[in-house]
Amino acid sequence: MANERDTPIRGQMRRRGYRRVAHGLFLVNVEHLDDEAEWRRDLLAWLEVLPRGAAYTGLTAARLLGWYLPALPEQTPIFAATSADTRPRRPGLVCSRLRRDAAPGLVDGLPVDTSAEILLRCARDLSALDLRIVVEGARRAGHVDEDQMAEILASRRPGVRPLRTAWLSSTGKADSGGEVVLQVFHDVLEIQYVAQHELYNDAGQLVARADLWIVGTRRLHEYDGAVHRSKKAQSVDLRRSGGIGGADLQRRGFTLDDLLNHALVTMHEIDRDLGRPHRMRRFHAWQRVVEQSMYSHAGRERVMNRWHREMGVADGARAAS
Template sequence: MDDVPFRGEIRLAGHRRVSHGLGLVRRDGLSEWEEFLRELEAWRLVLPSAAVFTHLTGARLLGWQLPHLPEQVPVFAAVDLQDPRPRRPGLVCSRLVRERRPIHRYGLPIDAPEEILLRAARDLGLLDLVIMIDSALRLNHLDRERMEQLLASGRPGVRMLREAWNRATGKADSAGESVLQQFHVVLGVPFEAQVDITDDEGRLLGRVDLFITGTTSLHEYDGEHHRDKRQHRTDLRRERGIAGTSYVRRGFVLDDLLNHPAAVMHEIDRALGRPHRSSRLRSWRRLVENSMYSESGRSRLVNRWRRQTGLADWSKTG
């Protein structure tokens, strides 16, 4: 019972503030994820009983890959039309205008996956949404029939969500892989995602992120997990196997795609034997600029959320 969240002002050193008039008992040794779940339990004290978590909060509870988020992200919830909509620093609360189909994770109510994406589409950029859709598809969280029904409606956010839905492959194991795929889409480089390759004798060499159509080029995202000792040993064995074949592997990191896209585009164009087109580079930079992978994109979102919550000081919000 000592761990139950409470409403009221915090006057003791052994408690910490979640939002105005909302607190938790301090506990040492908990992970960031465990603290996140505790904070959501606290938020339920000020939310109507029928409320559900949605947007980035719901996506995080479902275990989806997320784009690069600002340091401070509010909690997102949705309430029924007849219920009061609480206003607290750190909480963005919207109205449910359709029949609810809540699901539960960790004992917490969550909006339907397609509704989570629609609410995110009203804030996030195209690149951000593709990352979330790829992850949701890979986890089999999306019903294609319900998605098509939603995309055929005229609800706010549908246009952006439809474009992201048409771009997503559902075959990306990380946010970085989704970014790499979209870089190739913008450059007009056809590819197959998550392809098993074999040597001349039919032995499996492994699965590659992108197989460039009509070539022997393999393009992969080299994320942080490749620096793990066990993964590094696996990567080296696979690279030795590839070295004895006609395949040519190229690895890319996020810094290449976000900060040096011109150099990467020129490298890919030379390998394909085609001329450079600056319009492709401009299109990619616009896509990044409108996403949370740019400083301006993150600042724009934070300012919008501040207006929605009336925040003056984010330093102690959940």
């Protein structure tokens, strides 16, 4: 049960010491809480305005469950689903129809929809790259019921087509959202790879587990994200590098900056390494993937406009954060 400081207050509050969650919904200010803790307090408060039996779904549930997320706008709304005849429409909340017979799952006391339904809700809004990141995170966490997913993918419900594409192309092995971007980059470049591939030396000793092993080569392509800068991860990377060098393997690391902002140069270098001709059509295909995603301003604006319409916000043209 939430303690007194987490009990939401309905109505109008003009006194100091309170913060606004939504129109007519307030919480007591609490010092020294991080953004995640405050966000979870907000979710408890939102339950006050949601119909009984509602559950969190979409990107809200994905975040609660710890799945990988794309580059979300700052003003991403709360996503919920309800089986009630009427669904609330207000700024900051997107409420859809709940489709399930079983009771919702709970994450820290907060109700969440089934994983398959969460992914389907995401598929209605997200681009191919953004959706692939969320699907990969759900699979990596082991949260998806294969039977439920098969049932949804066999249906004709909105969002099934992009979800099927993301599901069939995902590996369920990526260690981060950035690594998923690296996978999709290679998909667009038409480079065959094996994710999280274990490599052994002639003595049968494991020398490396590569994010991506480029099939038919001795090349390893890996995502160099923030986790690699921690001391613990760095020491592990150094030990791996020694094993890679001893096994005559060639490792190359990529950052999001390489993939998103310097893609043309990165593609040229990869093509040169693989001894194949460069094709501009692959670069243009990657440009389209990125421009449609929330890694671009246009992609964020597109999805925010969609969410504004679903919330009933008149000013759907406001800029994405």
